[in-house]
Amino acid sequence: MVSSPSSPILCNSPRVTIVGAGRVGSTLAQRIAEKNLADVVLLDIVAGMPQGLALDLMEARGIELHNRQIIGTNNYADTSNSAIVVITAGFPRKPGMSRDDLLKVNAKIVVAAAKNAIAFSPNAILIVVTNPLDVMTYLAKQATNLPRDRVMGMAGVLDSARFETFVALELGVLPADVKAIVLGSHGDLMVPLPRYATVNGIPVTELLDQATIERMLARTRNGGAEIVELMQTGGAFFAPASAASVMVESILLNQSRLLPVATYLQGEYGLENVVIGVPCRLGCGGIESVLELTLSDGEKAALQASAQSVRQNIHRAQEILADVQG
Ligand SMILES: NC(=O)c1ccc[n+]([C@@H]2O[C@H](COP(=O)([O-])OP(=O)(O)OC[C@H]3O[C@@H](n4cnc5c(N)ncnc54)[C@H](O)[C@@H]3O)[C@@H](O)[C@H]2O)c1
């Protein structure tokens, strides 16, 4: 009964739709409900699966002490009036693949998901998770024609959390005391910035030698692949769901958190008409502002290279989509 799409939604409760009720999507639904942030609509193409997950999550409410509604559906009409739509629909990579190898299979899924979801929630803020992340975020923006403050991708929060984790493990300090930032694309050319990484304000460059830092940067760049290789079936989902939930939280609670977010650049960092990760303030309107950090020549060059690889893949994706349409 409770998982039926026609179940009543609590008055004045914000609603978050998650398109793709797989591992990332279902874990994100759990995080959002258990953090008591919003009601959740889980949508998937597989019949019965999102309904089953929603019922399971609803049955945990009394134990987890929250009263959020979780609805499972295969129908976009049930997602209407969502404040936020998160797109996790699509294929994860297999061992040996790069994220870019998913471009062909995921491009049309993301474009259709973005268009369908925004048709029923025209005021929603869109957060893309599906890989290859930066290209998919660009396609979602293009397909919906939403302003850039309302379309963004999740990757930098995850990549930064991985870098922070490796620093915390190396130094034996509390993970929450480590702060780091990773910019650029969510791929091999991501741009971690060790000189901005600190342990409670102390730069990690004071605490670790260069060789150790380089080893951590390489592990951060390879962070997703490391898990794909270990699991053999699909990729990471606990930390990705946590990272997406932080973005959802900052928007719903208007926290104005300054987070690395994949956004459409309009001249910032000397880049335009491309999506890559840069520090953004996230509040109730979505991306409130983009912060332009002062970068060294080497960091600027790394960001340019990262953007260039995304541009090439945007071009490939557009050719693929044109073939599908034509
Ligand atoms: N940006 C990041 O940092 C990050 C992190 C983790 C995963 N990802 C990506 O997120 C995506 C999902 O990963 P996952 O581990 O949850 O995969 P998964 O296979 O567990 O889930 C994907 C879900 O999408 C559904 N789906 C497929 N086509 C659909 C459509 N047209 N409409 C609605 N639903 C559809 C599938 O049925 C499946 O349930 C992958 O592309 C993965 O690479 C990105």
Ligand SMILES: O=C(O)C[C@H](O)C(=O)O
């Ligand atoms: O690596 C992947 O394929 C999934 C995701 O992008 C990740 O970084 O965990």
